[in-house]
Structure formats: C-alpha cells, structure tokens
Amino acid sequence: MSIVAGWLLRNKEAYLTNASTARDFRSQLRGNRPLLLWGTYLFILIGFGTLFYAVTSSEGTMSVASLQRELQGFYNTIMNMLGLMVVVVAPALTATTIVSERQKRSLDLIFSAPVSTKYYLVGKMISSYRYTWMLLVLSLPVTSVCVVLGGATWTDVLTGYANLSFIGIILTSIALALSTVAIKPVSAIVWSYFATFFVVMFTWTMASFLSFASMRSGRELPFLVSLSPFNQLNAAGAYTQIGWVQIPNFVLAGLTALLVSRIMLLGASSVLSPFGALDTKSLRVHGLVYMFVVAVGVGSALGSGSTHILYTWITFPLIAIVPIITCFGWDLEKKFWPDGWFSIRAAIVGTPAGGLPYLLGLLAGAFLGSNLGVGLATMDVFPDLHLQLCYLTWALGLWAFIWAIGRGCSSLYNGVKTARTLQAVFFLVFLTVPSAAVSMIVAFTSQPGLVDPTPLWYLMPLYPLGLPLAEGAPGALAWGLLMLLAALYIGRKAEHRARNPKPRGRK
Numbered sequence: 001m002s003i004v005a006g007w008l009l010r011n012k013e014a015y016l017t018n019a020s021t022a023r024d025f026r027s028q029l030r031g032n033r034p035l036l037l038w039g040t041y042l043f044i045l046i047g048f049g050t051l052f053y054a055v056t057s058s059e060g061t062m063s064v065a066s067l068q069r070e071l072q073g074f075y076n077t078i079m080n081m082l083g084l085m086v087v088v089v090a091p092a093l094t095a096t097t098i099v100s101e102r103q104k105r106s107l108d109l110i111f112s113a114p115v116s117t118k119y120y121l122v123g124k125m126i127s128s129y130r131y132t133w134m135l136l137v138l139s140l141p142v143t144s145v146c147v148v149l150g151g152a153t154w155t156d157v158l159t160g161y162a163n164l165s166f167i168g169i170i171l172t173s174i175a176l177a178l179s180t181v182a183i184k185p186v187s188a189i190v191w192s193y194f195a196t197f198f199v200v201m202f203t204w205t206m207a208s209f210l211s212f213a214s215m216r217s218g219r220e221l222p223f224l225v226s227l228s229p230f231n232q233l234n235a236a237g238a239y240t241q242i243g244w245v246q247i248p249n250f251v252l253a254g255l256t257a258l259l260v261s262r263i264m265l266l267g268a269s270s271v272l273s274p275f276g277a278l279d280t281k282s283l284r285v286h287g288l289v290y291m292f293v294v295a296v297g298v299g300s301a302l303g304s305g306s307t308h309i310l311y312t313w314i315t316f317p318l319i320a321i322v323p324i325i326t327c328f329g330w331d332l333e334k335k336f337w338p339d340g341w342f343s344i345r346a347a348i349v350g351t352p353a354g355g356l357p358y359l360l361g362l363l364a365g366a367f368l369g370s371n372l373g374v375g376l377a378t379m380d381v382f383p384d385l386h387l388q389l390c391y392l393t394w395a396l397g398l399w400a401f402i403w404a405i406g407r408g409c410s411s412l413y414n415g416v417k418t419a420r421t422l423q424a425v426f427f428l429v430f431l432t433v434p435s436a437a438v439s440m441i442v443a444f445t446s447q448p449g450l451v452d453p454t455p456l457w458y459l460m461p462l463y464p465l466g467l468p469l470a471e472g473a474p475g476a477l478a479w480g481l482l483m484l485l486a487a488l489y490i491g492r493k494a495e496h497r498a499r500n501p502k503p504r505g506r507k
Contacts, residue, residue, distance in 0.1 A: 013119065020123025025130065038138060045081070045142045049074075071151030076233040078142055079160050083167070083229030085135050087196055090168045094128040094175035095192035096185040098268070103185070107272070117269040117279065125169075125176050125265065132168030136161045156236040162250050163226045163235055166257035170227070171196050173264035180271040181324075203228040223252035263290060270350065275335040280350040284358065291315075292365040299373020311366035312395050318362060319402070323423045325359075326406035328352035328498065329416035336416050338498040341407070341491055355406070359399045367392060390473035390480070397483030402427055404490035411497035 052074050098121075101107050110120060146152045175192040182188035207224040221238040225231055226249040238249045266283040273279045295314050328338040339346060339353045346354030347361060371388075375381030382388065405426050409419035 010116075010119075014122045015126070018119065018123040018126060020120060021126045021130075024123070024127035038134070041085075041135070042138055042141075045078075045139055048078075048081070049142045049145055052077075071146065071149050072233065073151075074149075075143070075146040075151040075156070078139070078146060079164075079232040080230050082136065082139055082160075082164055083232065086132055086164050086168045087171065087200060087229055089135065090128070090132055090171040091175040091192035091196050092189065093131055094125070094172045095179050095182075095188040097124045097128065097176065098179040098272075099182045099185050099188045111272075117272045118265065121176065121265055121268050121272075125172055125261070128176070129169055129172045132165055132172070136164060152236070159236055159248075159250050160232040163232060163253055164229065166250075166253045167227055167229050169257050170260045171199065173261035174199070177264040177268040177271075180268040200229060204231065207231065220246075221249065223249040223256070226250050226253035227256065259290065263287065275333065275351075276349055280335075281348050284348045284350060284354075287358075288361055288365055291362045292369040295366045295369025296373040296376070299370040299375075300377045311363065311370045312391065312398075314366045314370060315363055315395065315399070318359070318399075319424075319427055322355075322359070322399075322402055322427075323406060323420035325350075326352065326355035326403045326410075327416050327419040327423060328407070328410045329413070329419060331415045331417065338410070341495045341498075352407075352410075356400065356403050359403060360396070363392075363395055363399060387470060387473045390477040393480035393484075394476040395480070397480035397487065400487035401483040401490075402430075404487035404494065407494035407498075408490045411494040 098107075101110070111117070143152070143157050147154055147157060171192075174195050175188075178191045178195060179188045182191060203224050207222050207228050219238045220241050221234065223238075223240050225238055226235040228235070235249060239246045240249055240252055241247075263283070263286055266279055266286055269279040270277065270283045291314070295311060298314060328336055330337060335351055337352075339351045341353060342356055343351075343353035344357050346352070347358040348354065367388075371382050374383065402423070406419060406423040409422040409426075410416065413419055413422075
C-alpha cells in the first residue's frame with residue numbers, strides 16, 4: 001500500500017502541484033505582450049465571424065438547406081482555423097524549452113536539486129500545453145455563435161475542442177522529446193515542425209485510407225479522423241465498433257494522446273538520464289508493448305488480406321529512431337559506447353549492442369499483433385503463412401541491413417552524430433534513388449515489355465505496384481536473404497573496427 005501511495009503522491013506533485021509549471025505561468029503572462037497577442041487573436045476570430053454574418057445576411061432569401069450548408073461551412077472553417085493555430089503554436093512553444101536550458105548550461109544545476117527528470121519534463125509540457133487550451137477557450141464566443149445560429153451543436157463543439165486538445169498534447173510531447181536531442185534551438189524548431197507535418201499528413205492519410213478500406217456505414221469511422229486537425233466536421237459524432245460496443249472516437253483519440261505523450265516523456269527522460277537509468281528501461285518495454293497494441297488495432301481495423309505487408313508498414317516509421325538505437329561512438333556519454341553487436345539484455349538497458357535485438361523484438365510484435373488483429377476481425381489467424389514468411393524475411397533483411405549501415409558508419413568515424421547523419425542520408429537514398437531510376441527506365445522505354453522492373457524493385461513490399469502478393473513473394477524472399485547476407489558482412493567488419501578503434505576517435 002505504501003508503494004501505491006508513494007506513486008500517487010509523486011504523480012500528484014508532478015501533474016497538479018508542479019513548481020516549474022507555476023513559475024513558467026507567471027513568466028509567460030508577465031507584461032503587455034501576452035495581452036496584445038491574445039487580443040489580436042480574438043480580434044481576428046470575431047472579425048471573421050462578423051464578416052461571415054454580413055456576407056450571409058446580404059444574400060437575401062435562401063432555402064433552409066442552403067442556409068444550413070452555409071452555417072456548417074462556417075463552423076468547419078472556424079474549427080480548421082483553430083486546428084491551424086494548434087498546429088502552429090504547440091510545437092513553437094515547446095521546441096526550445098530544453099535545448100535553451102542546455103545552451104545556458106543550467107540543466108546540471110536543475111538536476112543537482114532533488115528534482116526528477118519526470119517532474120521537470122512534466123512541468124515544461126504542462127506549461128506549453130496550457131496555451132492550447134487558452135486558444136480554445138478564447139474562441140468560445142465565436143463557436144457559440146455557430147451553436148446559436150444552428151451550424152453545430154454543443155456536443156459537436158465540445159467534442160471538437162477535446163480532439164484539438166488531444167492533437168495539441170501529442171504535438172507538444174513530440175516537440176519536447178525533440179528538444180532534448182537537438183543541439184541548437186533552430187534545429188529543434190525545424191525538426192518539430194517537420195514532425196508536426198508528418199503527424200498531420202499521417203493522421204489525414206491513414207484516416208482516409210482506413211475509411212476507404214473498411215467501407216463502414218453511418219458514423220462508424222476510424223478514430224484517427226478525430227486526430228486529424230482539419231477534419232473535425234467529419235469527426236463529430238463518429239464512433240468505432242469494437243465487438244458489440246460503439247466507442248466514441250474522441251475517447252479512443254484521448255487514450256492515444258495519453259499513450260503518445262507517455263512514450264514521448266519517457267523518451268525525453270531517457271535522453272536526459274544517465275547510463276542504465278530506469279527511464280530508459282521503461283521506455284524500451286513500453287515501445288514493445290505499444291508496437292504490439294498498435295499492430296492489433298490496425299490489423300483489426302483493416303481485417304483484409306494485406307497482412308503480408310501490414311507489419312512492414314507498421315514498423316516503417318521506426319526509421320526515426322533507428323539511428324538513435326543503433327549507432328555508437330566515443331564522443332558522447334557511456335550509454336553510446338560500443339559494447340558488442342547483439343545482446344538481449346542491452347535491448348532493455350539501451351546500449352548499442354541491443355539495437356538489433358530490439359528492432360527484431362519490435363518486428364516480432366508487429367508481426368504477431370497484426371495477425372492477431374486480423375484474426376479477431378476475420379477469425380483467420382496467420383492467413384497465408386507461407387507468403388507471410390517471405391515478406392517477413394524481407395522485413396528482417398531490411399532492418400538488419402539498415403542496422404548494419406549504422407554500425408558501419410559508426411566504426412568508420414567513431415562519432416555518434418556523424419554516424420547518425422550518414423545512416424539517415426543513406427536510408428533516404430536507398431528508398432528514393434534506385435526506385436526513381438527504375439521508374440524512369442520503364443517510363444521512357446519504347447517497348448514496355450522489354451524492361452521488367454520487378455526483379456530490381458527491392459522495395460516492392462512497400463510499393464506493390466499492383467503486383468499480386470503471391471507473385472511478389474519470391475522476389476521479397478530473395479531480396480530479404482540478400483540484405484541479410486549484406487548485413488552480416490557489414491556488421492562483422494564494423495564489429496572488428498569497433499574492437500580496435502583509432503585513438504583519434506577517443507575522447
């Protein structure tokens with residue numbers, strides 16, 4: 001009981017009585033600048049509402065249906081404006097919070113006090129997240145006009161506000177995590193907006209794709225619609241059918257936001273923590289659990305015959321963290337020093353030797369979870385297992401090859417930062433240049449049947465090109481084995497150089 005009470009007390013102090021949040025609140029609202037900014041924001045919203053009312057009233061007589069469409073369009077525009085404000089403001093306020101403290105060399109002073117990394121990061125996140133709700137609360141006079149005129153209901157407005165706040169906490173937590181790894185404030189801002197663009201495009205694309213793939217009737221839509229900042233009109237009243245229960249999408253969106261913010265806080269805390277810290281171990285375990293849960297959810301939502309490449313798409317965003325968990329060097333702290341090439345224990349501790357086993361664990365979670373999800377939807381677990389094994393071999397080869405490239409770059413330069421950059425650039429070239437070249441050859445060939453791009457299309461599991469999965473399986477198996485052999489060769493060479501590093505690389 002004392003352990004539970006202590007845990008509750010620590011979380012109460014971190015989330016409800018955080019001293020860093022109170023300090024930041026006083027400093028953020030000091031002076032006349034915040035008053036001018038919020039006044040300008042309100043002036044724009046009220047001015048837009050007045051302009052809409054003037055334009056609508058000047059049109060004279062119109063049918064009830066036309067008026068209803070105009071009012072819904074006004075509400076949709078207001079919500080899109082709020083979504084744009086959240087997308088612009090949330091990353092900007094958070095991206096420089098940690099990197100600026102690092103530049104001022106005040107982090108060591110902060111952590112010399114009895115302050116945990118979680119307490120400090122939660123305070124910074126709440127301080128930035130507060131602005132998201134201030135944006136939403138100050139817009140209530142305009143959105144209430146939509147309710148009074150009949151363009152929306154209070155349920156639509158409150159649901160939309162909840163969804164936008166969930167989007168805000170996701171973007172805030174991502175920017176906070178990027179702020180811990182950035183070197184300069186400018187790079188933190190650039191990467192935060194790049195991540196924001198990726199999140200917005202991912203939610204919009206996946207919501208559209210899943211809606212088309214599921215072909216559900218009525219208001220049954222994928223919950224990712226609620227996490228799309230410019231799709232709140234369609235998200236109102238939508239739900240997800242799980243078994244015999246209809247769960248409102250904003251509930252699932254809220255749970256997703258909590259999970260994402262949790263994993264981002266753990267990631268930021270792991271970066272700021274020393275070697276072997278509990279936060280790093282918790283981050284690795286959470287990552288494995290999250291991958292399995294996401295795979296189950298996506299597999300059950302699709303419930304189609306695309307299981308062969310489903311787990312490949314699920315693990316594909318891992319490229320964002322692969323350079324962090326695979327590269328090693330002597331230029332950073334101890335947890336990035338080379339300690340071997342394969343260790344299951346290191347996969348949880350977070351050292352470079354655990355890079356490959358951790359990637360394999362994530363891939364295994366995606367494979368098992370997607371099949372379980374499809375099985376729950378279709379009552380057919382592991383459909384076409386012989387085809388899946390071919391594509392699973394390709395996925396193993398891909399991640400092993402990318403891991404080996406990171407190890408090879410690390411062994412050549414003995415620097416983590418340089419190795420991460422080179423690995424990211426190689427992966428970008430690996431994805432785009434050969435596939436673009438093959439496409440150009442096929443497009444400009446006078447005899448289309450003369451050049452068959454299929455044997456050269458080593459990324460075919462990502463871009464099927466209309467090729468049936470059964471026909472593409474042999475090619476996926478062949479390319480998977482080739483990439484595995486290349487990974488073994490490069491990894492062996494990298495391990496030899498890591499054991500005998502050049503003296504100039506040590507610091």
